[in-house]
Amino acid sequence: MKRFLVVGLGNFGSSVALALANDGHEVIAIDQDGTLVDRVGEVVARAVVGDATDIDTLRRLGAHQADAAVVSTGDNVTSSVLASMAILDLKVPDIYVKVVSKEHARVMQRLGVRETIFPEHDTAVELATQLGGSGLLNYVKLGPDFSIQEMGVPDKWYGKTIRELDLRQNMGLTIVALHDCLTGTTQASPNPDHKLNDSDTLLVAGTDEALAKVAHLR
Template sequence: MKRGQYAVIGLGRFGSSLAKELVDLGYEVLGIDRDEEAVDEMSDQLTHAVVADATDEEVIRSLGIRNFDCAVVAIGDDMQASILTAILLKDIGVKTVVAKALSELHGKVLTKVGVDRVIYPERDMGIRVAHQLVSPNLLDIIELSSEYSIAEIAVPKRMSGRTLEDLNPRARYGCSVVAINKKTGIVIAPTAHDVVEEKDVMVIIGTNEQIESFEHEVNRR
């Protein structure tokens, strides 16, 4: 089976971290940056890495990015270059274009020019850290949309030994436990009779309000 191909444009902290993780996951990655030093640092870690101006249509076409499964615009502080690159990628027919936004306004512009998915690394990380600071049992939270999220919540001592039927998060809060990560392994699609123990990790899906309500219950003394 052919491995998926990704192009990551902009090899700063975010772009290089993303590119390396994609390689570790088994995908082919082309890294592009105007900075020769940044490209040199990544050349041994990616499938290919080239010094190029991603706002130059001839250059982009010559690299064959149109045939890639996805192109990620991870350009740092140059908003104009980010937008121009996104427009160019959509124009030449890249299947999926994902772009990093520096601000809400930047994100709106990227959406207007047809980017398939806009991501806000700094904002999203800030949200996740804030939740973790105020909710010690919340291990991670990932926004699925503006309304829905998926969260990992550690089982506190006072809930240990109870079944999901006892906790009944779906009826009481509207959110669902889709998995339980135990020391012995992961229970996918647990039943009402599954028992949670202290330090098990419940994977919860629901609206942001539903998850927040369940968080409060978990953190209650």
């Protein structure tokens, strides 16, 4: 069991807090709105009305012993920054911050948080990718400009080996795994001499720019 601090109990923060608590973890939840605190109070280990930008308040709650923290203060960027700074001062190992803009994300990254989450943007990109008919099957955002995507093999690649394509050198992409839909088998770090065909799907990692280029090779 791990201890988590969740700051901000809007839709995102409360969902994270409840999910962690239901998975058996100890969750300390804090928000300045008592109604929001009450919404999770019966499920999490401790839910309090308080100011998460105040380091003494956080220390009294035991935040300094947390394994990780999630900061989700809605549109209040100032509160997000100050709360994150207080948590950093408490030496919490990993801090995840929900951001509302790219500028907000840049500020948080400069502070040194573990990861920023931009749900509205990431969901929109995922939907656009699916609607665009690019042949991408699944899409997982791993960072501000890095993703893993599952894709069918473009027609131009049929009959060519992974070695011949040399995607790492030519496109800055790495084939993480290959799945043969006919046999149901999956190869992690697939054989570079495997000839690709239309029954294969590829799990490919790379920058969003590189993945966008390969998506249009159909």
